[in-house]
Amino acid sequence: MKVWNDPFAFSERVMSELLKKEAENSLMIGILENIKRDLYDTYHQLTVEDDGQLLAIMQVTPPHPFNYVVVDTSQATSIHAAVIPALLQLDIPFTEVVSEKTHAETFGAMWGKRTDEAASTFMSQGLYRLDRVNDIVLAGGSMRQATKSDQPLLETWYRAFEQDSGLEPSHDERMVSVVTSMIDNDDAFIWEVDGTPVSCAKRSRPTLNGITVSFVYTAPTKRGNGYARSLVAVLSRRLLETKSFCTLYTDLTNPTSNKIYQEVGYRPIMESSWIRLAR
Structure with missing residues (x-):
């Protein structure tokens, strides 16, 4: 796992990959741009790479949740297994993770086994896009x-x-x-x-x-x-x-908000989970 200390160098490394799914990755891209504008006092940016191939991208601005994008989904489980002990060793201050539903939930379960502390879903989110x-x-x-x-x-x-x-x-x-x-x-x-x-x-x-x-x-x-x-x-x-488009996140357990956004024209493009980790 590589730790980045220069947000502009980090952006140069990951942005082309993030833009391949710009709407789905809008949370990470938007926060990255705000980091480059010096809007956060503290931030941590990391990547997982193998022989020059980008496998995962991570970013957190404490006290906000850890944002985790798995690039090579075919290796997701092994990536989680490598990332979790490295994060624990670095002792980056976060207690929550947000990612695509499957990745977030698997990460949370593996984190729980590693730490002997249960992780729990705080919010099941829907990411919507409007054109x-x-x-x-x-x-x-x-x-x-x-x-x-x-x-x-x-x-x-x-x-x-x-x-x-x-x-x-x-x-x-x-x-x-x-x-x-x-x-x-x-x-x-x-x-x-x-x-x-x-x-x-x-x-x-x-x-x-x-x-x-x-x-x-x-x-x-x-x-x-x-x-x-x-x-x-x-x-x-x-x-x-x-x-060209707008995005928004919803709480999937709130039928009213999900209904009104779809009436406006927003359509679901991804399910995301917000997991709370015991630390």
């Missing part, structure tokens, strides 16, 4: 860019979004920083009805040809009115003015 927005009836209201005046509301919604998703709550400083950044970078959008914000979403992790929609949240008292569906549709249509 064209369907013609749908929009809810009342309209989309607008979030502004500084929305900061307190978006901080409240960010906390609620984490809680609804079962995520560990961010400490206050990080939460404020994340919301401030999305507003300052014009990444956050709000669906507003008669002057009242009811739903939000953000664009994130742009890749060469695509971009991700995330942080889709509707105030509990405003749900069931189609606001999130309308916001995702209008935002995605705007993003497709400069990108």
Whole structure:
């Protein structure tokens, strides 16, 4: 296993491979681009190679999950077997792994056997891709860019979004920083009805040809009115003015969100698992 200390050299080594499945690898590509923009204090990047052949690509920005792309799927089991002890020896600080469903679950099971600690699935995710927005009836209201005046509301919604998703709550400083950044970078959008914000979403992790929609949240008292569906549709249509496709992740156990995204035009392209590792 090779450890990389230069994100630009790492990018040069792995990007051509990642772009072969750009939408499927959009999480790793987007975070890699953010690392190159110096947006993370800490990161770790690794590859598994054999005689010049790239077998696997790994990246983590603690405290986020370890992102793992298996390039040569025919050797997946042997790659896991080689990677796990090497990662334990390096003692890279991560407690979760995200990868394609089969690879993530196998990795988690093998990690558990190696450490004598059980790994568990935190979330079964669907990765969706959109190339064209369907013609749908929009809810009342309209989309607008979030502004500084929305900061307190978006901080409240960010906390609620984490809680609804079962995520560990961010400490206050990080939460404020994340919301401030999305507003300052014009990444956050709000669906507003008669002057009242009811739903939000953000664009994130742009890749060469695509971009991700995330942080889709509707105030509990405003749900069931189609606001999130309308916001995702209008935002995605705007993003497709400069990108070829959009991606988003869903919790596969949430039938409502999966339904509304497919109504907008998103289609599933990969199942992903988010595994929690006992360490």
